[in-house]
Amino acid sequence: MNALTFSELFRLNEELGELLREKEAISLKILSNVTMNQLKPILEYALRSESLNAVAEMTSYDNILQESMHIQGKAIPVVFWELCNLKSSFAFEIEYYTPEEISRYAEKTTKELELLFDNLRQSPLVIFNRFSHILFTNHTITGNNFERFVKQLNDFLIQHAPPNFLLIDLDRIFSAISLDASVDLRNYYSSKVLYTVNFLKSYTSQIVPVILSTYAKSRKVIILDCDNTLWKGIVGEDGWEHLAISDKDKDGIYFKEVQCILKSLIKKGIVLCLCSKNNAEDVEEVFQHRHDMVLKSDDFVIKKINWNDKASNIREIAGELNLGTDSFIFVDDSEFEINLVKEQLPEVKTIQVPVKLFHYPRMILDHLPLCFSLSFTNEDLARVQMYQQELRRTTEKSRFQDMDDYLASLGIKVVISEKNPEEMERLTQLTQKTNQFNLTTKRYLPGEMQQFYQSSHTDVLSLSVSDKFGNFGITGLCIIKYSKNIAVIDTLLLSCRILGRNIESVFLMEIVKRVYMKRYDLIQATYKKTLKNGIVESFYDKSGFALLGSDNDERRYETTCRKFLGNARPVKYIKVIS
Amino acid sequence: MEEKVRRIMSSVFLVDIEKIDENASPETLPKWDSLGHLNLITSIEEEFGITLDDEQIIEMLNYKLVLEVIRECLKASS
Structure with missing residues (x-):
């Protein structure tokens, strides 16, 4: 205005x-x-x-x-x-x-x-x-x-x-x-x-x-992201020990104060929920170990800690609480998530965590009038309990809607490049840092990466992603080793920031195409379980690879390029540039 | 400047811009009453970055006079 x-x-x-x-x-x-x-x-x-x-x-x-x-x-x-x-x-x-x-x-x-x-x-x-x-x-x-x-x-x-x-x-x-x-x-x-x-x-x-x-309706539910929204840091990458959450941590005070404000709202009948792309165990660990955190696990009525898109999760929360999404406020630090929710659920009030964190507590405070009317009843006060009971009665429903429409509106572009010398340092760093979307979690040193670059039996493919809102930079890596007539995917990883857009399947398809162009057909791949990479446990299964065998920590897969490419459904809304 | 004034007038008096001609005045525009005049002054001051004194406000009796006063004001401030 x-x-x-x-x-x-x-x-x-x-x-x-x-x-x-x-x-x-x-x-x-x-x-x-x-x-x-x-x-x-x-x-x-x-x-x-x-x-x-x-x-x-x-x-x-x-x-x-x-x-x-x-x-x-x-x-x-x-x-x-x-x-x-x-x-x-x-x-x-x-x-x-x-x-x-x-x-x-x-x-x-x-x-x-x-x-x-x-x-x-x-x-x-x-x-x-x-x-x-x-x-x-x-x-x-x-x-x-x-x-x-x-x-x-x-x-x-x-x-x-x-x-x-x-x-x-x-x-x-x-x-x-x-x-x-x-x-x-x-x-x-x-x-x-x-x-x-x-x-x-x-x-x-x-x-x-x-x-x-x-x-109209007053807002009754506040749904929060975790990383860089409830606390500073990324639990899946930094570990619960290193999150900033209280006065003693750098920037912790902003998140602590936001949590204080939220805590006071529970007493006034506002329902808090979590909606975060994370491993559920990682988030529970934060609640278990970070006693300096103001909000406790029980303060959240529903926790959607998974890798589904957030609009679907919010619809599920609405179903479980039996409330309209027009009574929701959604807080997230990611512009992507905020825009997704705005586009798919325009009736949800969204708040993006400000870049200048000192504005954050005040920003939350300024939105509170949306939650309260003067006619405040006992029912309002009992709401949190009521929902907790109601939840036990309802079963989960999943609904996915219009996700492709939203993704198509983003104008996502991926660039695949091969052994670009300028990228070597960043790619090495990615193998060191990436925990969640990482199939084998092999950590490489600069010298080792150098050898891959020089070897004619190895491909090093990098993935860069951008959309109409900006550039994510280099966010994916695949290392392929060729021997006789088999191509082995040694490393496949993506940064978490770009998940939820089907970029992983586009990347895999491009990888397979390259292998095929080199006149190889048989591809082998491995999923090696770690504490952090549960998110990709069934990545190869979903992608149509056949399971060859498995033991406790490792699952080995195989497919042929022809079979894979024959079954693959192209992702129309992502433009590939190589 | 004429275009801007015509656009402002068509907005605050809620008529098509074609209706704002040389002869536009409170007689030809039903919404140009005392409150319409206040909205016009507010918008002219805001969009031209000028401040009118109370006598100028009263002088602006029709479209031509509005232009004249604004010209005068812009000249004095430059």
């Missing part, structure tokens, strides 16, 4: 209004004793952007009390009651009033407030601003009558406003965008237009989440 000029917003608001016309209207009534007409398009636009057919209506000027009598049903009143305009020049006249005169005004206003409270008690939500004096008082001269008057009435508000009144602190908005940017005295004196469009945008962004959670 902030990127739009006012005239653009004005036009777009009309267009959105036309589009949403068929939907049930959500009525907002603006009651004020200053001119607030420009709030109407801004507020409507912000809500219409969230697909609500919001219709804001200006009620008659300076007639708050009388207008409040006519507000019915689900309409949400937004009240701008400016004490400076109780009567013309009030903020300055009050400075020479006698104490009796001042208390007469205070009494009159509190009476009116009480009547207003009564009139609006039935509304689902009332947006009412705390009174502010700072526009009309001086910072260094204290003891103003106006300041005292405002404080007195604010105390009254806080004590007596009904629970459906949301009290907005305007001073916070002034401090966020500055007083000068908030008010336009020229327009105030000419036509009682006190607030600028800037102010109204900022004000709107404060109240919209609360309206959303009252009128």
